[in-house]
Amino acid sequence: MALAASIIGAGASFSLADDIVITDHENREVRLPAPAERIVTIPMPMASGVIALDGSDSKLVGLNPLSLTAIREGILGKIFPEANNISDAVTSTDFMPNVEALAAVNPNLVVQWGGRGPEIVDPITNAGLNTLLIKYGTEDLTRQYMTMVATAIGKPERITELVEWRDKVEKDIAAKTAAIPEDERPNVLYLGRSLSDITASGSKGNYNAWYIDLAGGKNAAAELEGSVSINREQIAQWDPEVILLNSFEPNLDVSWVYDDPILSLTKAAQNKRVYKMPLGGYRWDPPNQESPLTWMWLADLLHPEVFDYDLRAEMKKAYKVLYNYELSDADIDGIIWTAQQGDAAGYDQFKAN
Amino acid sequence: MAATADGVADDVRHRWSRAGALAPFAVFTALLALSVLVSLCVGRFSVSVPRAIEILFSFITNPGRAIEAMDERIVLLVRTPRVVLAAFSGAALATAGVALQGVFRNPLVSPEVLGISQGAAFGGALAITLGIWGIPLLAVVFVSGLSALIFVGLLARIDGRTEIITVILSGMVVGSLFSAFVSLLQFIADPNSSLPAIVYWLMGSFATATWERVLISAPGLLIGMGLLWTLRFRLNVLSLDDAEARSLGARPELERWMIFGLVALVVGSQVAVSGIVGWIGLVIPHASRLMVGHDHRRVLPASAVLGAAFMVTIDTLARTVTAAEIPLGVLTAIVGAPVFALLLRRHYRDRSAR
Numbered sequence: 001m002a003l004a005a006s007i008i009g010a011g012a013s014f015s016l017a018d019d020i021v022i023t024d025h026e027n028r029e030v031r032l033p034a035p036a037e038r039i040v041t042i043p044m045p046m047a048s049g050v051i052a053l054d055g056s057d058s059k060l061v062g063l064n065p066l067s068l069t070a071i072r073e074g075i076l077g078k079i080f081p082e083a084n085n086i087s088d089a090v091t092s093t094d095f096m097p098n099v100e101a102l103a104a105v106n107p108n109l110v111v112q113w114g115g116r117g118p119e120i121v122d123p124i125t126n127a128g129l130n131t132l133l134i135k136y137g138t139e140d141l142t143r144q145y146m147t148m149v150a151t152a153i154g155k156p157e158r159i160t161e162l163v164e165w166r167d168k169v170e171k172d173i174a175a176k177t178a179a180i181p182e183d184e185r186p187n188v189l190y191l192g193r194s195l196s197d198i199t200a201s202g203s204k205g206n207y208n209a210w211y212i213d214l215a216g217g218k219n220a221a222a223e224l225e226g227s228v229s230i231n232r233e234q235i236a237q238w239d240p241e242v243i244l245l246n247s248f249e250p251n252l253d254v255s256w257v258y259d260d261p262i263l264s265l266t267k268a269a270q271n272k273r274v275y276k277m278p279l280g281g282y283r284w285d286p287p288n289q290e291s292p293l294t295w296m297w298l299a300d301l302l303h304p305e306v307f308d309y310d311l312r313a314e315m316k317k318a319y320k321v322l323y324n325y326e327l328s329d330a331d332i333d334g335i336i337w338t339a340q341q342g343d344a345a346g347y348d349q350f351k352a353n
Numbered sequence: 354m355a356a357t358a359d360g361v362a363d364d365v366r367h368r369w370s371r372a373g374a375l376a377p378f379a380v381f382t383a384l385l386a387l388s389v390l391v392s393l394c395v396g397r398f399s400v401s402v403p404r405a406i407e408i409l410f411s412f413i414t415n416p417g418r419a420i421e422a423m424d425e426r427i428v429l430l431v432r433t434p435r436v437v438l439a440a441f442s443g444a445a446l447a448t449a450g451v452a453l454q455g456v457f458r459n460p461l462v463s464p465e466v467l468g469i470s471q472g473a474a475f476g477g478a479l480a481i482t483l484g485i486w487g488i489p490l491l492a493v494v495f496v497s498g499l500s501a502l503i504f505v506g507l508l509a510r511i512d513g514r515t516e517i518i519t520v521i522l523s524g525m526v527v528g529s530l531f532s533a534f535v536s537l538l539q540f541i542a543d544p545n546s547s548l549p550a551i552v553y554w555l556m557g558s559f560a561t562a563t564w565e566r567v568l569i570s571a572p573g574l575l576i577g578m579g580l581l582w583t584l585r586f587r588l589n590v591l592s593l594d595d596a597e598a599r600s601l602g603a604r605p606e607l608e609r610w611m612i613f614g615l616v617a618l619v620v621g622s623q624v625a626v627s628g629i630v631g632w633i634g635l636v637i638p639h640a641s642r643l644m645v646g647h648d649h650r651r652v653l654p655a656s657a658v659l660g661a662a663f664m665v666t667i668d669t670l671a672r673t674v675t676a677a678e679i680p681l682g683v684l685t686a687i688v689g690a691p692v693f694a695l696l697l698r699r700h701y702r703d704r705s706a707r
Contacts (some may be wrong), residue, residue, distance in 0.1 A: 044495045054655040066543060066544070069543075071610075085404070091550075092540065092541070093541070093542070093544050094540070095545055096627055100691060141615075193550070195486065195548060195550070196481060196486070196547075196549075196550030196553065196554060197549070197550060197553045197554070197558065197560060197561070198560075198677075199549070221676075223676055224676055224677060225677075228678075229553055229558075229560070229677060229680075230676060230677055230678055231397070231430055231560045231672055231678050232560075233396050233397045233398045233427055233431050233432070233672065233676075234397040234398070234676055236397075236398045236423055236427055237398040237399065251484065253675065261420075261426050261430045262426055262427065265423045265426065297400075336627035
């Protein structure tokens with residue numbers, strides 16, 4: 001039902017003239033005479049999304065410089081070596097397109113953020129390029145824009161499989177967590193940034209808070225409005241039982257918590273329940289094609305007595321489907337940071353057999 | 354009878370005027386003590402006031418004791434270094450403001466005018482962009498702030514002479530240039546990690562205060578303040594015009610640069626550990642002057658104490674009002690600008706009433 005709704009929501013359909021017509025998140029009609037062969041993605045998570053939806057890196061001709069760093073830091077650059085060379089000159093990291101560089105890669109379709117004002121969109125449309133606008137933040141929006149892009153590249157059948165997987169895992173986890181009483185749900189603190197200043201987010205419309213809830217946790221920072229800077233004293237006051245660190249800061253690992261005089265006294269640190277979010281085909285913190293793996297990883301960690309997902313098997317299966325790639329045990333250990341946090345509470349279950 | 358009464362009245366009046374000179378110091382010192390005590394006792398983590406005082410007392414009487422419990426760590430490892438750093442920074446920035454305003458004979462001068470803050474800001478932004486943290490970041494900030502000052506010095510020196518006006522204009526030029534460099538770094542920064550770090554850091558915060566940071570910045574702050582204090586007589590002389598100052602045996606240009614160097618030391622040390630904190634160097638000297646007059650021998654210590662009290666109070670608000678840390682620059686401007694406006698109005702009304 002949710003699947004049907006999301007596809008209708010995305011408004012993907014074929015017109016009589018065999019044009020591909022998509023209604024995007026800004027309610028614009030995007031018309032393609034044929035499946036897009038050359039796509040540029042300016043939103044960061046979308047680059048690896050296009051590769052996953054197509055099963056190859058051949059259609060992605062331009063991306064955000066920060067999508068490229070994720071490809072190079074993560075495993076995608078190893079699976080698709082050519083992806084390391086895709087042009088990142090098409091946009092600056094603040095999503096402002098470079099129209100001449102965009103025109104030079106001659107795209108059929110440019111994917112850009114919607115809901116962030118016309119400044120970053122007008123230059124693309126004024127140049128006469130076909131533009132698809134997507135919005136960020138919820139699971140529904142994610143399914144919708146993945147459906148739009150799958151439709152645009154002429155592989156609408158591909159999305160069914162991926163959305164069904166998301167739907168199945170989400171429902172499975174939700175059904176099991178529904179039975180968990182409120183007082184058995186650990187307080188989980190996700191820190192969006194740590195090294196220079198520390199940020200946390202409230203629950204309203206926040207994707208990280210959403211999957212914390214899905215996996216049977218409570219957002220320790222629920223009282224906040226939006227994503228804001230906080231101090232160590234505030235973390236001590238919340239005293240979270242689990243701390244999740246972002247995968248955006250390459251120099252950040254769990255020792256940041258264990259070496260801190262204040263944070264090391266939190267329940268999370270005392271019970272060794274501090275985890276850095278994995279970095280696979282994309283960073284596992286924001287929504288992307290690998291999100292069900294994020295949810296299973298977190299559910300296993302928060303409620304090992306309820307969940308027994310075989311994460312390694314699930315990852316192998318998913319990477320085969322998403323990237324047609326056979327994950328090795330070493331690959332998995334790299335993605336989930338076994339070397340850095342293998343001795344954390346609950347990480348035993350992720351050990352290679 | 355009448356004569357005696359007059360004599361008593363004179364005596365009382367005389368005592369009153371001496372007391373009048375000391376009263377502001379007593380008030381400022383009391384404010385500082387109160388702000389420090391309040392700051393150590395309040396925060397997001399609830400530690401009762403008696404417990405906080407007990408922790409402080411036991412630490413003072415037995416400093417070698419191991420700090421184990423969370424409330425002890427919060428008071429001694431989070432709040433105390435933060436209060437100390439805020440107090441030193443507030444005192445030092447206010448002192449620097451007094452010195453610059455004295456040298457330039459202009460009440461609207463602050464470290465920003467000489468481009469030092471922007472130079473230091475560029476150093477910090479560059480370090481964050483390059484992924485440099487900790488002590489190396491502080492070094493980059495200080496060197497960058499000092500180099501801005503040196504640029505100003507070179508630019509302002511024309512035919513072997515340096516005029517006040519060329520110093521101010523050069524400061525504007527160098528400040529703008531460094532601001533542009535900061536913008537450029539923000540433009541290319543990673544919006545997921547380094548950009549928010551740069552933006553947050555430019556708005557100023559003591560959130561990252563530790564004893565280590567206090568030890569890093571304290572020498573620069575204390576030495577800078579101490580040497581500016583030794584130059585208090587010189588500041589009085591430099592407040593006169595150059596010809597008068599020379600006739601009193603001063604060497605205005607050399608002494609001016611000594612003071613600029615000390616200001617760079619103070620501002621660089623502060624920016625390096627807590628980002629840019631505006632307004633203190635402008636508002637506090639004014640408030641002090643209104644209370645104690647224009648003599649630098651009084652304005653300097655009064656500004657230092659009032660600056661420390663003000664900064665500690667602002668920082669207490671920044672970290673306690675909401676669960677989110679409010680950037681200091683926002684609060685100093687919100688509090689500082691209206692106070693400044695009020696002081697200014699009162700000052701000119703009093704003057705026109707004379």
